[in-house]
Amino acid sequence: MILITGGSYQGKLEYAKARFGLTDADICVNDIDFNKKCLAYIDRYALDAIKRGIEPADIFKENADKLSDKIIITTDISSGIVPMDATLRAWREACGRMNSFLAARADEVWRLFCGIPQRLK
């Protein structure tokens, strides 16, 4: 599994598309579909999960056997002000747990900065 992280608008999906030759049909955006090669913006899935009272990391733990060939794109939302809103606070922390779980299992972790990829793992 390859995890691609970085702040908003840094070129994460563009990098994944270029490197792996992904087409739109390969990519699941803002949601989780393990039939797709690339799961993009799982932080948005995480926000929906939090609103439904679900721990976002759980779906990855329960489907750990389906992760090996996946390209997963997540937005790093961990470095700002603690939000006033309780849902956004829970989202922020849940994303940290989810991203750490995935990064620990990933074969490669990449961070995009201004469109430039840097290998973290």
Add this chain to the structure above:
Amino acid sequence: MSTFISGGCKNGKSFYAQRIAKAGGQPLYYIATMIPHDAEDDARILRHQRERAGWGFETLECGADILTCLDRADPNGSFLLDSVTALLSNEMFSASGMNEEAPEKLARELTEFVRRAPKTVLVSDYIYSDANLYDDWTEAYRTGLARIDRALARACDNVLEVVHGIVIPHKGVLPL
């Protein structure tokens, strides 16, 4: 050699950028981008002027239409543009509302600036890793600044991130 620098606030971007620009020799220009709106802005500008005193910068005031700077300066000189963030704010927002064309215009103008004045150091701000859902204008500003940052990362020889005063090269070399 052109250099693009970004990172979090108060991490040492401006100080490092000043050192790189100064190492570029004379003539040495500081492009002052902030258009002051209140006493807090005035105080910030005064603090920055004091920090630059004695460095040998000639100040070019330019809050918008950045290429006009080059009509009043030697393009072979060394330029420090601090910051891209302030420029976009000036170009994008006014009393009459939001100019959605501003990011595209600024990306084009700054790319051209670097082409014509290759010894330029540009400073931007990394505002992309917080957990917040913003209003449409703020989100348009973030998207717009990221678009300019990425255009400059392509155009510049060096792309650096400053974290707590530590400089991480993402492209090119550490100039100092």
